[in-house]
Amino acid sequence: MIKITIDNKIIAAKEGQSVLSAALEAGVYIPHLCHHPSLPDIGECKLCIVEIEGRDGIHTSCTTPAEDGMVIRTRSERIDSLRKLSMELMLAGHPSECTACPKYGQCEFQSLIQYIGVSDTRLRKVPSNNLYTEENPLFVRDLGRCVLCGRCVRACEDVRGVGVLGFKTRDGRTEISIRNGGLLADGDCRFCGACVEVCPTGALHDKNELLRSYGTKESALVPCRSKCPAHTDVPRYVAYVREGDFSEALAVIREKAPFPHTLSLVCMRFCEDACRRGCVNEAISIRDIKRIAAENGTDLWKSRAKSSPSTGRKVSVIGSGPAGLTAAYYLARKGHTVDVYEKLPKAGGMLRYGIPGYRLPEEVFESEIEDILQAGVRLHVNSPKTPQELLNEGTDAVLVAVGAHKGIRLPIEGNDLPNTYTAVEYLRNAALGSITGLGDSVLILGGGNVAFDVAGVAHRNGIKRIMMACLEPRDAMTAGKEEIEEGLGYGLELYNGKTFLRVVQNEEGKLSVLCRDVAELSVDDSGRMNIVPVPDSDQWLTADSVIFAVGQKPELEGFELEQNRGLLVVNGHRSSVEKVFACGDSVTGTLSIIHAIASGREAASAIDLSRRGW
Amino acid sequence: MQCNKMISNINGIGFPYSGERDRCSVDYVFRLLDQLRNTLCGKGVFCRDAASQLYSIVGSIRGGEGKSGDVGLIREICQASLQLADCEMTREAVKEILSLLDTDGENWDAHITRRRCPSLSCESLTIFYIDPAVCDGCGKCTDICPESAIDGSPALIHVIDREVCTRCAACEPVCPVSAIKRADVAGVPPKTPDAPVPVGSFKAEPVRKGLRKGLRP
Ligand code: SF4
Ligand code: SF4
Ligand code: FES
Numbered sequence: 001m002i003k004i005t006i007d008n009k010i011i012a013a014k015e016g017q018s019v020l021s022a023a024l025e026a027g028v029y030i031p032h033l034c035h036h037p038s039l040p041d042i043g044e045c046k047l048c049i050v051e052i053e054g055r056d057g058i059h060t061s062c063t064t065p066a067e068d069g070m071v072i073r074t075r076s077e078r079i080d081s082l083r084k085l086s087m088e089l090m091l092a093g094h095p096s097e098c099t100a101c102p103k104y105g106q107c108e109f110q111s112l113i114q115y116i117g118v119s120d121t122r123l124r125k126v127p128s129n130n131l132y133t134e135e136n137p138l139f140v141r142d143l144g145r146c147v148l149c150g151r152c153v154r155a156c157e158d159v160r161g162v163g164v165l166g167f168k169t170r171d172g173r174t175e176i177s178i179r180n181g182g183l184l185a186d187g188d189c190r191f192c193g194a195c196v197e198v199c200p201t202g203a204l205h206d207k208n209e210l211l212r213s214y215g216t217k218e219s220a221l222v223p224c225r226s227k228c229p230a231h232t233d234v235p236r237y238v239a240y241v242r243e244g245d246f247s248e249a250l251a252v253i254r255e256k257a258p259f260p261h262t263l264s265l266v267c268m269r270f271c272e273d274a275c276r277r278g279c280v281n282e283a284i285s286i287r288d289i290k291r292i293a294a295e296n297g298t299d300l301w302k303s304r305a306k307s308s309p310s311t312g313r314k315v316s317v318i319g320s321g322p323a324g325l326t327a328a329y330y331l332a333r334k335g336h337t338v339d340v341y342e343k344l345p346k347a348g349g350m351l352r353y354g355i356p357g358y359r360l361p362e363e364v365f366e367s368e369i370e371d372i373l374q375a376g377v378r379l380h381v382n383s384p385k386t387p388q389e390l391l392n393e394g395t396d397a398v399l400v401a402v403g404a405h406k407g408i409r410l411p412i413e414g415n416d417l418p419n420t421y422t423a424v425e426y427l428r429n430a431a432l433g434s435i436t437g438l439g440d441s442v443l444i445l446g447g448g449n450v451a452f453d454v455a456g457v458a459h460r461n462g463i464k465r466i467m468m469a470c471l472e473p474r475d476a477m478t479a480g481k482e483e484i485e486e487g488l489g490y491g492l493e494l495y496n497g498k499t500f501l502r503v504v505q506n507e508e509g510k511l512s513v514l515c516r517d518v519a520e521l522s523v524d525d526s527g528r529m530n531i532v533p534v535p536d537s538d539q540w541l542t543a544d545s546v547i548f549a550v551g552q553k554p555e556l557e558g559f560e561l562e563q564n565r566g567l568l569v570v571n572g573h574r575s576s577v578e579k580v581f582a583c584g585d586s587v588t589g590t591l592s593i594i595h596a597i598a599s600g601r602e603a604a605s606a607i608d609l610s611r612r613g614w
Numbered sequence: 615m616q617c618n619k620m621i622s623n624i625n626g627i628g629f630p631y632s633g634e635r636d637r638c639s640v641d642y643v644f645r646l647l648d649q650l651r652n653t654l655c656g657k658g659v660f661c662r663d664a665a666s667q668l669y670s671i672v673g674s675i676r677g678g679e680g681k682s683g684d685v686g687l688i689r690e691i692c693q694a695s696l697q698l699a700d701c702e703m704t705r706e707a708v709k710e711i712l713s714l715l716d717t718d719g720e721n722w723d724a725h726i727t728r729r730r731c732p733s734l735s736c737e738s739l740t741i742f743y744i745d746p747a748v749c750d751g752c753g754k755c756t757d758i759c760p761e762s763a764i765d766g767s768p769a770l771i772h773v774i775d776r777e778v779c780t781r782c783a784a785c786e787p788v789c790p791v792s793a794i795k796r797a798d799v800a801g802v803p804p805k806t807p808d809a810p811v812p813v814g815s816f817k818a819e820p821v822r823k824g825l826r827k828g829l830r831p
Contacts, residue, residue, distance in 0.1 A: 044658045046698050058697055085694050089663035123687070124670040126663075150657055167656040172648060173666065174656030 004070040006050075013066035020048050020061040023074075030074050031083060031112055033090075034149040035062040036198050040158050045149055046086045047112065050074050058082065087118045090147045093126045094201075101145060101202035108200035109147055129173050136184045137279040139196050139204055143175055146203035152176060152195035164189045176203075191280050193221065210276065223274035224286060229591075230256040230598035234271050234286055241289050250297030251304045253290060257597045258329045258372055259322060259351075262365045264291035266355055268449075268480065268592045305375075308335035313611055316341065316395040318385055321349020322593050323584025324401030325372050326600030327607075331399075332376040334608045339395070340377055343384040349403050350585075351593070353428040354450070356457045386558045387580045397579050397607050400559065400568065401600060404552040404585040410445065414503030415548070419511055423450045423549035430457045439544025441465035443513060445500060446549030447472055450590070452483040454549050459490050469495040469515060469541060471531070476521075495541065497521075499531050503546060512542040554586035573599075573606040581607055617655050621706035624649045630710050638735035639718040640725050643711050644672045650707050660698040664691050668711070677738040678799075680726035685715060734796040737781035741797045743804050746771045746816040748793035755785040755794060770810035 002013040006028050013022030018041060023030050034045040043060035050061045053071035058079065061072070073079070091113060098104050113119075131143035150167065153176065157163045164187040168177035179187035196204045211220040219226035224234035233252050240249035253260040267287055275283035313336045317324045320342040328338045346352055351365040373379055387398040407422020409415040419439070423446070442458050444451050447470030455466050468487070470477065474496045477484065488494065501514040517537035522530045553566040562569045562576035567589055573581045583603035584596040621629055626649045627642075628635055636642040647669040654661045668691055671684050692708035699705050715722060724730050731739040744755070744764075751769040756762075763779040766772030772793075774785075786794045797804050807816050 042657065044700070046659050049698070082694050082698065085690065086659045086663075086698075089659050089667055089691075092667055093663060123667055124674070126666045126670050148656065148662065169652055169654070169656050172651040172669065174654075174662050 002066050002068045004066050004068070004072060006072045007074055017066050018062050019050065019064045019066050019070070019072060022066045023061065028074075030061055031116060032062060033108065033112060033147070033200060034151065036151050036154075036200075038159060039151055039154045039198065042150060042154070045090070047083055047116075049079055049082060051076055051079060084116055084118050087112060087116045088120070088123050091118060091120045092123045093128045094120075094147055095144055096120055096125070101142075102140075102205050102208065103145075103202035107202060129170065129175050131175060133183075134207070136189075138191055138193065138207060138210065138276060139184075140207055142203055142205070144203075145201050146176055147201055148174055148176065149200060150176075151198040151200065152204060155194040155198045160190065160192055160194050162188070162190055162192075165195060185280070191277065210279070221276075223276060224271035224284075227270045227274035228256075228598075229270065229595045230601065232256045232271075237293060238284065238286065238289050241293050246293045246296035247298040247300035249293035251301035253293060254301040254305065256601065257594065258326055259365065259368050259593070259597060260290060260297075261294035262322075262351060262360060262368055263287070263594060263597075264294045265364065266360050267594050270592075270594070305333060307333050307375075310337070311335040311611060313337065313396045314339070314394070315397045315399065315607060316385070316390040316393075317399045317401055318387065318390070319343075319349060319401035319403055319584070319586075320347035320369075320379060320381075321401060321403045321584060321596060322351060323403070323596035323600035323603075324349070324399065325369060325377070326597045327399050327401060327583060327604040328377040328600075329372045329375055330601055330604035331607060332372075334604070336608070336611075338377045340379045341383040341385040341390075342379065342381045343402075345382055347379055347381060350405075350596075353405075353431045354424070354453070356427065356430065356453050356460075358456065358460060359453070386560075387575075387577065388560065391579060397581060397610070399603055399607060400561070400575065400580065400582040400586060401584045401596075401603075402554055402556070402586045403596075404554045404590050406553045406555045407548060408551045408553060409548045410500055410550055412500055412502050414505070414511075417503055417505050417511060417546075419509070419545040420503065421545065421547050422552075423454045423547055424552055426454055426547055427457065430461070438463050438547075441467070441543040442545050442547060443511070443541050443543035444468045444547045444549050445513070446470055446551075447477040447479055447496070448549065449479045449483055450552075451549035452479050452487055454547055455487050455492055459492075465493070465543070466491070467493045467495065467541060467543060469498045469500070469513070471497070471499060471518060471521060471529075473497050473521075499533060501538075506542075510542050510544060511546045512540045513546060515539050515541055552585070552590050556586070573603040574610075617657065617661070617701035617703075619654065619701040619703040621703050623653050623703055624707070629706075631714055637733040638731055639714040639721050640672065640676050640731070641735040643714060644669070644676045644736075646707055646710070647672055650704065654701070654704060658698075658700045660695045661701060661704040664695045664699070664708075665704065667691060668708075675722070675725050676731075676736045678725070678729040678736075680729075682726065684726060685719075685722055689715060728800070730798055730800050734798060737783055739799050740781060741776060741799055741803065742774055742779055742781060742783070742785070743776075743795055743797060743806050744772050744774055744789075745793045745795050745804075746806055746811075748791055749789075749813065750791055750793075751813045752790060754788045754790065758784050758788050760784060766810045769813050771807055771813055771816055773807055773810055 003010055004013055006023050011022060011026035020030055020032060020035055030048050032048040035041055041062040043063035048061040049058045051073045052059055098110055128144055133141050153165045156165045164179050165176055168175055178184055196206060214220035222235060225231055237249040237252040250260060264287055269287050271286045272283040277284050315331050315336045315338050317328045317340045320340050324340055328340050332338045347369050348365055390398045405424055407424035442463050444454050451468055455468060458466050497518045498515040499518050503511055503513050505511055517534035518531055519534045520532035568575055568582045568587045570582050570587050573583055575582045581603050583599040627645050631639060631642050647665055651665040651669055656662045671688055674680055675684055692712045695708045696705055724732050734740045749771045753768055755772055756764045756766055761778050761780055763775045764772050
């Protein structure tokens with residue numbers, strides 16, 4: 001161990017460590033600017049200067065390796081005046097006003113000005129080349145505020161190995177230039193953001209609008225992870241896939257979701273919507289990368305998953321959809337005895353009965369369910385249960401994860417005529433193999449992903465004419481872009497901006513829906529929809545059958561739990577009844593598989609944490 | 615990190631200063647600093663920012679806008695650079711500046727306190743005029759003047775408009791008969807015609823009479 005003395009204080013240093021790093025680690029502050037813990041030191045700002053006993057002159061502590069027995073002074077008249085002068089020289093080229101700078105209050109340079117106590121009155125102001133630009137994606141470059149510490153250059157060159165940035169002198173003034181001049185993209189910038197991260201001033205900063213909607217800077221900088229409902233560590237598994245380590249990648253995904261392969265086929269990709277790369281060109285294909293991991297990874301995750309010793313507690317889960325099974329899996333890992341009760345003949349919930357097989361083949365989710373059962377979860381199919389029954393049977397906690405399986409019919413005249421169905425009914429029957437005869441043509445009311453699933457199944461079952469009518473204009477439809485395009489690709493007729501008045505049946509048995517054009521659509525604070533119709537725009541759409549794809553509600557008959565607008569009311573996943581928890585679509589309404597999975601995992605941890613009170 | 619630039623990297627100007635060639639030490643230092651700030655690598659404070667700061671201070675002295683503390687400031691910055699600049703080029707340059715402050719202090723003082731350039735080198739401190747006794751009306755100066763400050767036609771004595779002239783000195787070397795001359799801003803203005811007149815027609819007072827020290831012969 002090396003010992004050095006700084007300002008009469010003895011501190012320890014590691015072999016090869018610089019005097020500055022050793023000092024900072026020991027809590028002795030030496031001013032510094034060009035030094036950054038993640039970057040190689042170059043000793044150019046001269047703020048970290050010290051005197052060393054027995055050596056001539058002044059030394060930059062960031063580039064001086066600590067040697068045993070060194071005696072160092074960080075302050076003296078000579079050091080103080082040189083340090084001040086260095087600050088004054090840098091400040092001379094920096095704008096005088098700070099308040100308009102986005103780094104105001106968090107700027108290292110500003111702190112140094114105050115700490116060292118300098119102002120820009122003694123020297124001449126030397127204006128720098130004004131190079132403000134917002135033309136690059138993601139970052140603002142405001143090089144008028146640059147103090148030329150060179151950290152960005154080293155981050156790009158030495159840390160990222162890209163080398164886009166460099167020093168350039170133009171008209172007698174030095175500036176940080178981009179390779180090939182021009183914009184970052186022209187210099188082959190990877191938009192990793194390392195340069196922005198290390199810049200001590202307001203010269204490089206993230207575009208404000210990209211940060212605003214996020215709570216913390218970190219969540220803004222890793223939006224894929226923060227916008228994933230389950231907060232899957234996307235950058236980590238993408239990096240593993242890049243290295244070809246699919247098994248590690250898979251283990252990362254499985255930390256948060258026990259259905260990686262399923263998700264890799266049908267997830268709604270909130271991560272990709274948020275991907276910062278989308279501002280540069282297009283989002284990273286995160287879901288496809290996940291698929292590579294899911295299809296090539298081994299069982300390594302099994303050895304990674306921690307299993308706690310048995311708690312002797314019994315948890316019963318009602319519903320075997322993604323929410324219920326996810327909760328069951330993590331609860332089993334936590335050492336609880338878990339029983340899952342499924343009303344239908346097979347497990348999977350909406351994975352099986354809601355998502356058409358052409359999008360999600362049965363084998364995919366079945367093998368993932370098998371993994372969950374192997375973790376010790378017991379499954380009981382054809383077993384409708386209520387929470388009360390299970391509590392009476394002696395379970396310690398019940399988790400309601402029944403999903404939202406009851407299709408809603410619009411409250412209009414004729415909504416129960418023969419040949420009218422809900423999307424849930426139709427999709428479930430299709431999954432069970434009992435195809436509902438729709439005739440030659442079908443009219444789907446609704447424009448979400450479920451509506452497109454219905455259309456897709458109808459198309460694959462040979463229905464000739466498929467029409468879809470919905471309230472929203474084309475660009476406000478909730479369905480994914482790809483789904484819409486696929487539908488239009490096979491000849492789906494799409495009618496946007498329609499409100500529906502009634503359904504009537506004509507003599508031949510065909511159904512006609514009276515529609516009216518929507519002029520204006522708004523949602524008020526209480527969630528009520530206000531529709532302003534276009535006068536005299538009534539028209540009829542006619543088909544052999546009509547399918548309502550306008551939303552789903554949970555089936556909660558006999559559950560005796562507090563509800564609001566047909567959904568369960570919970571507080572931190574606790575329902576209105578003690579020991580009864582709830583999660584998934586039955587609480588949130590239909591959202592997405594990954595939302596259900598996230599909710600299941602959270603509920604599992606709520607139940608696990610509450611066990612102290614049992 | 616050490617930068618390995620040498621003083622020999624500066625090649626737009628002779629080094630070191632020579633009184634014979636460079637005449638005014640202020641003007642020389644200004645040009646030296648301009649070379650320096652355009653040659654350095656730009657990484658270190660005591661090269662980059664020191665050179666720009668010195669360039670700015672010396673520039674104002676050379677323009678007759680020096681302040682009383684300027685020499686002290688220049689010394690302070692040069693001494694700091696001598697200790698902390700990373701390249702030999704900067705250290706040699708500041709060493710030369712320090713030595714010129716010592717050996718030619720009077721010249722610097724003349725610039726700062728009297729706003730005069732005794733050797734008539736610093737353009738802002740001199741007046742350019744066309745000696746009416748020498749000009750043969752060739753018009754080469756009119757062609758080159760970027761500000762169109764010179765009035766005249768063939769066979770007329772050309773005249774520089776002192777209000778418009780920026781003292782860039784572009785005309786000086788093109789005159790085949792060396793009629794373009796400099797005078798001290800602070801001195802008695804040389805007699806010249808108000809507007810172009812035919813060559814040979816201008817009757818000036820005897821040129822030497824009443825002129826003060828500082829005029830070029
Ligand atoms: S964002 Fe671009 S310029 Fe900045 S460090 Fe990364 S690659 Fe280099
Ligand atoms: S842009 Fe920032 S990091 Fe780069 S040199 Fe300027 S102040 Fe330093
Ligand atoms: S921190 Fe050591 S010279 Fe900048």
